[in-house]
Amino acid sequence: MPTILDVAQHAGVSMKTVSRVLNQEAHVRPQLREKVMAAVQALGYRPNLAARQLAGQKSFIIAYPFNNPSAAYITDVLMGAARTCRDHGYHLVSEPVELDDQMLQTIERLIQTLRPDGMILIPPLCDMASLVEHISRFKVPLVRIAGGLDLYGKSIAIDDRSISRDMVAHLVEQGHRRIGFILPHPDHALAQSRYRGYLDGLEEAGIAPEASLIRPGRFDVESGAQAARTLLDLPHPPTAIFAANDDMALGALQVAHARHLSIPGDIAIAGFDDSPASRLAYPALTTVRQPTELLGAAAAAMLLDGELDPRAIEHKLLLRASTVPDTD
């Protein structure tokens, strides 16, 4: 394995010159630069990360701790972020984190042994105040994706409120006036903004909100099913259900099937996330797509060049058969 010294000798220059070329620093004459590049090529030289880390006080590592939202979300963000990292000579270290009393310790060890140059956090970790506060103590640059709280670090998030309003508008357009809403625990930052969007949508359509049509869920299928049962058991049940994520919407879908209701004829159902399961559901689920992979890429880019890619926070309503008859 050739070292930088070998390259320097091969090119007939000093190690520092090689280093300058490799790190794209200024003040190197094109002539020398080419000589160095040729030597690098000839020897098949690759810099040793560990040595660069130690000498340069940079780790070239971004840490990506995650807990357990959906697998699709985790990997999409991961892929986007990892690709951007690679283009910058960085690497992504992903660590699953348990939400127990050792969480802070785990993170602390991660930071202290790896010395990451940055960190990316997705829900639910990005909204855990104690965690974020802990990270801030180490001054690790942080980008939080889809965080709802105002905490340390930069934040990238789509406009949940207006999306939620758009979805309600769509349901109203389909002729619905009684629209049930299944929303996660109000602690969760998403809940607030999506709830406000729901109210916005109703207001724009001149519909008064009804407390009985708003049911709590916990992000999972079963809680969505429970909420849907309660809604459908109402003396005057809704004709449409909007769940604040796909899993809960799929729970509602299951209940509708179990009761042999026609979808969307008897009950229209909409979700949020564009999970793979939403596409495969029968009927396919109307939902909201966020550009998750772009989100990951944008998060990494913010850490590495400080710029926010505006495309990362675009979103799109996907109208499918669970709210629009005869769609495919």
Place this chain on the structure above:
Amino acid sequence: MPTILDVAQHAGVSMKTVSRVLNQEAHVRPQLREKVMAAVQALGYRPNLAARQLAGQKSFIIAYPFNNPSAAYITDVLMGAARTCRDHGYHLVSEPVELDDQMLQTIERLIQTLRPDGMILIPPLCDMASLVEHISRFKVPLVRIAGGLDLYGKSIAIDDRSISRDMVAHLVEQGHRRIGFILPHPDHALAQSRYRGYLDGLEEAGIAPEASLIRPGRFDVESGAQAARTLLDLPHPPTAIFAANDDMALGALQVAHARHLSIPGDIAIAGFDDSPASRLAYPALTTVRQPTELLGAAAAAMLLDGELDPRAIEHKLLLRASTVPDTD
């Protein structure tokens, strides 16, 4: 940030002694060991990974390149492997890899800059001969998960053949004699073993295989749907369809719905993988569960202590409503 020198001074010993204690080397008197540990505690010392890597010729890093099977599979393996790594003071670096002509270069750069102490490969990468051969050149210890080919590195895989046979036996038990099979491209190593298992199952039931009942797929939903259409259009169609993965089975399910067939009355459908979508499907999909997270953990453990956890290759038939009426 305290260094090992600070700890040594605090404890009144040499750096080397501290190093010995930290690395659990022999030949340290308990007395000194305790003194050192106390100093470590007192100062909140954490070893710097980069320095250890550089001095010790070990990276404490396992690389986990992946392409694009299902997200659930990727993250399950990732979680298992990362946790095991953590317990051993290792870290997992995950890199998405495109299947283009730059793939080998990408991997080469990964190996040369990170110098990982080991590598874990899942399908489809684990069965790409050129890739594995390339890795073998760098002598990076490798564990391949679910690989079907006989290549460099250790291999962990469930017994696809016998599982596949068990599934056919289950369908036969449900009264089916005409069982369609959707299998991936024969290039794919899984295809061979699952196909053999299918034949085994038929043979045990005294059923002669029919070429028209065996259709190719490409792992994705759409190809499963196509294959199912062909099967159902047969003059004498099957009463059950077994797809070699869940996505293809879900495609078959969609087709059955579109044709208003009752499931499993008119057509029973079974998959393979226990993907999240298989649970959420309507009706829920009979499938095979592999302990994916354990598989990841076992792969990391093989690299780090060389032992295979036998639980990692257990599997289980999950009988659900798509083949068994009135199940939930």
Place this chain on the structure above:
DNA sequence: TTGAAAGCGCTAACAA
């Protein structure tokens, strides 16, 4: 069983 010295491969700071 412990310690001293040398160096892993690179970059920072400074000098030329």
Place this chain on the structure above:
DNA sequence: TTGTTAGCGCTTTCAA
């Protein structure tokens, strides 16, 4: 614009 020198924080080797 280029080169020299001195480390980064740890482990290895070898000596005590």
